[in-house]
Every structure is written in structure tokens, then in C-alpha cells.
Amino acid sequence: MQELNLKALNTEFINKEPEEAIRFIVEKLGVSNVALASSLSIEDQVLTDMLLKINPKARIFVIDTGRHFQKTYDLMDETMLRYKFNFEVYAPESADIEEYVSKLGPNFFYESVELRKKCCEIRKVKPLKRVLSTVDGWICGLRREQSPTRQDMEIFEWDEGNSIYKINPIIFWSEEKVWEYIKAHNLPYNSLYDKGFRSIGCQPCTRAIQPGENVRSGRWWWEDPDKKECGLHLGGHSSVK
Template sequence: MAERSEILLNSIAELNEVEALSFLANEFPGAVTFSSSFGMEDQVITHMILSGRLPISIFTLDTGRMFYETYYTWSQTNERYGTHIKPYYPDAAHIEAFVEANGINAFYESPAMRKQCCFIRKVEPLNRALSGNKVWVTGLRAEQSSSRESLPQLEWDETHGLYKFHPLMDWTTEQVRAYIKQNNVPYNPLHDQGFISIGCAPCTRAIKPGEDFRAGRWWWEDNSKKECGLHVHK
């Protein structure tokens, strides 16, 4: 798969983001999907896909503990583009068992407990969402964390058995904000309140001036542990 990845990467190297998305959609018809959490990056990609009428499906993972503002952005996005972004929810029985055994806020107790919560609410639904697809489009950017600085724009994901494409990998936050403003793209109002990376409400806070991009996520944990499992490869 490494050789095929290199061929695909070379094919899109000289294309802009929309052209690259279109190329992959034609290369893998009906099997390219985009995961949105309604953050700034994801709203940019959503605009590219829907305004360009690209044959790429869009889904979101509704963990059940999202901010009101995130649901508002979801609704505004559906209304603006006349679409219906598909939600995937965690298994109710697994949530019930976890909360009954550990408590409603058990994720604060240890990294292991938090990752178990993330697995139930995010990873398992993601596995269902990606099933049958060959390309997973994400909003990852190199600027977001040190672990993402060396990611190629297109890579093979052994865990899910598909290609991952990060069209905005080299974009800066300023570029993302400028694109949103220029194209009047709906965005999460929490971004105007110091929230940069937005996840579940109990696990996300606004960051302070000078803090790392991911400082607002699982702020009670060591920085080296700040992943939920969605982008961890085998």
C-alpha cells in the first residue's frame, strides 16, 4: 500500500484542495467520506465539498456530550447547504454499562478511563462510519500538534484499511479563518471565545494566550496522552 500511496500522493501534488478531493472521489467512486466535528477546519472542507458538489459523503460522531454551540453549527450547516450530515451515535448499551459501573464523569479519574469513554463514544462509531469506504478525509493540520507535524497529506491507515487524506495539512490557523470569512462559512461560535480544538463539553476548555493548540483538550492529563484514539494507527 505504501507504493500506491506514493502514486496517489504524486497525482495530487500539483492540485489544489478541491481538485485533489475531486480526483480522489473519481478514483474511488462512492467510497470517499469526510468526518466532521464542525470545527473551523472541518467547516472549510465541508464548504469545499458541498459548494463544489463533490460526490463525497459527510458524517459526524455525536458523542452525546457535545456543546450546544456545536449542535447549532451542525444545524446551520445543514440549512446553509441544504444537506443532511449523517450522525453516528455510540452504542446505548455500552454507554449505559460504562456509566453505571464507573459514574457519569469517570473520564476525569484516569487516562485509561478517559480512553475507554472515548472508545465507546468515538472510536467504535467511527469504525462503523468508515466501513466500506476507501478514503477517509480529515481536517488534521500540521500546526495542531507535534504528533501531526510530520504527517503526509495522504497516508495509508492500516488500522481501518483505507487511505487518509488531509487536504488542509499545511494550512495555518490564519488561512483557515480567512477562508471562512471570505466564503461566509458557518462556524462554531466557541472559536470566538478562546476555544480552538472543540470536542465533548466536559473535556474541552478555552485556551489561554500562549498555550498550546491542544491545551484545551483533556487539560488534566499529560500532553503525551492527548489523543482519543481516532487517529492512532497500528
């Protein structure tokens, strides 16, 4: 794996288009050694479009938690047909699900923050670690505007938890700019966005929000907004390696 000067890269790419950051990392690390993590969000649909235009053989994966909305699965189908490619799909270990649901019931994640994080670990984090063990870098659709926990993230980072590079090409984009790209390129998106959803995850932990609420306030709405994350993006990040 090549050693990259992340501080210099973040200075160089701060005013460049996201496609340039994507093309750079794919060329540096190799198309088989970089993967885009897609939750089928509007941000990830934008990155899917950009990445596949750069390299149609690019790797894009989805973590199927088993609790997604049907609309999310419908969009997954539509996206594969649109671009004539297949997502890599990773799922939780059945033994983990069986153990916790048998002991605590199907809705145990509502009982405490600790149990909710355990559910996220089983359904999201462990499958994520499996796929990230096969690459040297991953691309994410994170934006600073989304959450207080994302205010310090940069375009190029070192993911200490997974010992790989992490690239956030649209970290400085606004939600409005994401929608502008979606509409300009006529990209497929989850129809739940038209019903008041602005951040879509597992069905039991996601709800529509009211005008003026934070974009992620519909996720784990019963928790402190300054701290809530599922664990996928809390691996310890640095812009200097």
C-alpha cells in the same frame, strides 16, 4: 478498491490546492466510497464547503458522542440549512454507555488516562469504525500545526487500522489560513471560537485557552500534550502502501 501510489501522490499534490486532492480521491474511489469526517471544527467547515462544491451528493458524517456543546448542535443545524444537505450521524451503542456510567459514574473519564481513552473508544472510535466499514477512503481536517502527534502526517495516507485510504487535504495549512478561508467564503462556524476555544470536542473535555497556548491545549488539559489523542487518528498510518 484501486491501488494508489501514495508516495507519488504526496509529491504531486504537495503544492496543489486542497480542492484538487479532494476531487482526485472522489473521482478515483467514487463519491459513495469516500466520506468526510466532520466534528464541525473550522477545518471541517472548510472541507465541507470544498467537498460539497465538488459534489453536492458527497457523504459527510458526524459522530454524536452525546456530550457535545449545544453550540455544536446549533452549528450542525445551520450548516445543513446553508448547504441543503443532511449529515450522516453515528452514535455510541447505548449498552456501552449504560455499562460504564452505571459502574463508574458519569465523569469516570477524569479518573485516569486509561478510562478517558475508554470513554473515547465507546463514544467516538467504535461509531467511527462502523461508518468507515462502508467506505474505501475518508477525508479529515487534520493539520500538522495542531499537535506533536500529527507532525509526520501527509496528504495521502494508508490507514492501517481501518484498511482504507485517509486524505488530509489541509495538513500543511496554518490556523490563520483556515480563518482566511472561513472569512472569504462567509462560512458558519462555532461561536465558541470567539470565546477562546480553539479546538472543540466533548463539553466535559474541552475548555477555552489563553493566548500563546497550543491550539489543542484545551482538550484533555490534564494529560501529557505530546501523547493525547482520542484514538480516531491513531490507527497506524503510512504514506506508502
